[in-house]
Amino acid sequence: MKILIHRPLWVLIAALAASLACWKQVPGTKADRIAFEFIAASVINPPWLVSGTGNHDEPWSLQTSAAKSSKKQIISPAIIAIDDDPDGVFQNFPPSPIDVAVLLNNLHRLGEKKAAIAAVFAWEEPDAIGLTALAKTIGRFESVTMAAPLSRGTTSEPLPSAFLRASLPMSEVIGDSSLLSVVNRIAVRGTILGRENTMAGFQSLDSQSEEGASPLIARWDDRVVFAFPLVAAAQQLGLPISGIKVHCGSSITLSPQGPILPIDAFGRPISNASKTSAPLPIPAAKLIDADRSLLQRNPRAPLIVLDTRSTADPATLRFSEQVPQVVSSIVSDAGTHQAFTCKRLDYPREISFLIILALILSAISTLAIFPRNVMLLAVAGLLISAQFILASLATTWLPGLAALASVAAAFIISPLIPAPKKP
Numbered sequence: 001m002k003i004l005i006h007r008p009l010w011v012l013i014a015a016l017a018a019s020l021a022c023w024k025q026v027p028g029t030k031a032d033r034i035a036f037e038f039i040a041a042s043v044i045n046p047p048w049l050v051s052g053t054g055n056h057d058e059p060w061s062l063q064t065s066a067a068k069s070s071k072k073q074i075i076s077p078a079i080i081a082i083d084d085d086p087d088g089v090f091q092n093f094p095p096s097p098i099d100v101a102v103l104l105n106n107l108h109r110l111g112e113k114k115a116a117i118a119a120v121f122a123w124e125e126p127d128a129i130g131l132t133a134l135a136k137t138i139g140r141f142e143s144v145t146m147a148a149p150l151s152r153g154t155t156s157e158p159l160p161s162a163f164l165r166a167s168l169p170m171s172e173v174i175g176d177s178s179l180l181s182v183v184n185r186i187a188v189r190g191t192i193l194g195r196e197n198t199m200a201g202f203q204s205l206d207s208q209s210e211e212g213a214s215p216l217i218a219r220w221d222d223r224v225v226f227a228f229p230l231v232a233a234a235q236q237l238g239l240p241i242s243g244i245k246v247h248c249g250s251s252i253t254l255s256p257q258g259p260i261l262p263i264d265a266f267g268r269p270i271s272n273a274s275k276t277s278a279p280l281p282i283p284a285a286k287l288i289d290a291d292r293s294l295l296q297r298n299p300r301a302p303l304i305v306l307d308t309r310s311t312a313d314p315a316t317l318r319f320s321e322q323v324p325q326v327v328s329s330i331v332s333d334a335g336t337h338q339a340f341t342c343k344r345l346d347y348p349r350e351i352s353f354l355i356i357l358a359l360i361l362s363a364i365s366t367l368a369i370f371p372r373n374v375m376l377l378a379v380a381g382l383l384i385s386a387q388f389i390l391a392s393l394a395t396t397w398l399p400g401l402a403a404l405a406s407v408a409a410a411f412i413i414s415p416l417i418p419a420p421k422k423p
Contacts, residue, residue: 007417012362014413019354019399019406026401028053035401036060036342039391047251047262052341060397061341063256075332077324078297080107081281081308082119089285094309097123097130097192101137103305106287108140110295112303116145116232118323119307120203120316121192135195144198145235147228149187149315150218151206156184159220162193162200166231166241167223175248179265181207181218183225199235201228204315214322216252217267229323233259233330236302259333269326279324281308300331342397350399357403361410365417372414380407 026032032054040048040062049063082095082103090099100121107115121134138144146162159167170177183205193200202225208214216227224246234241234254243255249265262270282294284305295303304327306320344350357379364375387400 008362011365014409015358015406018409022402022405076279079281097134101133146200147203150183151187166199201231215267229326
């Protein structure tokens with residue numbers, strides 16, 4: 001049977017054009033990343049961190065939590081408790097701004113350069129002199145993490161500077177963020193959040209359940225804000241907020257080499273680790289006239305000021321119970337290690353691969369409809385298998401999507417070219 005040359009020729013041209021266009025444009029796109037993540041999930045259980053852009057200079061790379069393959073050292077934070085002050089050491093109960101200033105001044109005197117204050121500081125009629133003293137004391141630290149409960153009102157308020165410094169644009173969040181809690185204001189009016197040297201994380205959300213884990217992230221307009229334990233851990237580990245990567249429904253990564261925290265679609269932490277006993281709190285009154293030995297601890301362990309007063313509201317008490325465990329689980333993570341990097345073939349080999357594939361597709365196009373379609377589907381299956389096998393076993397990333405685009409072009413073009421007429 002005579003075979004017209006124009007069908008194989010047009011299939012060859014279409015297959016090459018489609019594959020080369022995808023070869024140029026697809027690397028680093030969402031589709032390419034999804035393909036890599038699908039293969040990665042088949043090889044290694046999440047959570048993990050995907051880095052790279054998928055091109056020749058920065059190929060796709062996978063990092064996993066080092067704690068998954070090594071025994072994790074439990075690091076408990078040091079806890080300073082603002083309690084009921086049974087001995088009446090401070091001037092007022094609950095503590096006034098000047099009392100809190102005295103507390104923080106003692107922390108600074110004992111050599112603390114960072115402070116993580118989980119207690120919410122807000123007073124109905126604060127003393128102006130006390131507020132000035134408190135602001136001055138907070139300003140002495142290199143950095144301070146503050147806390148505040150957040151809620152959602154009918155009108156949105158501007159994001160406070162302390163929360164802004166500890167937030168990320170929603171445009172940098174990966175995945176579906178529709179199930180994250182939405183907030184737009186601080187629930188307690190007049191909450192003290194400090195000045196330029198402070199960051200803030202939320203204490204609680206009005207939408208969260210009283211049972212189960214509290215969310216680590218929430219949405220405030222076009223920004224994502226973080227829970228206090230996460231901000232405090234990043235502060236202690238010296239990890240910038242800008243280095244945090246959020247993948248909704250998967251993980252929060254504090255830095256390329258930092259802890260990876262598994263989360264669900266609501267931003268709540270997922271952990272199978274057994275709970276550790278809470279560290280013994282140090283009453284705030286003991287800081288007065290104490291020496292530095294009182295606060296000796298692991299360098300990775302933050303010092304956290306908690307509100308444990310019996311008269312505190314239930315949300316605050318529940319938060320104070322959870323904070324040590326959550327912070328401990330973050331700072332105890334041993335970071336990440338490189339799982340594998342899928343390097344790409346050099347330019348000549350990738351182009352040669354696509355040209356040979358296009359020639360094969362061109363030859364297949366000469367067949368009748370049924371065997372042609374069967375062969376095209378077989379080629380597509382072989383390409384998918386080769387992509388999976390080479391990525392998982394040989395850490396090589398083929399231009400698989402470009403190759404599949406070539407097959408799709410052949411599948412579309414072939415039936416459009418009329419079959420040769422019988423003489």
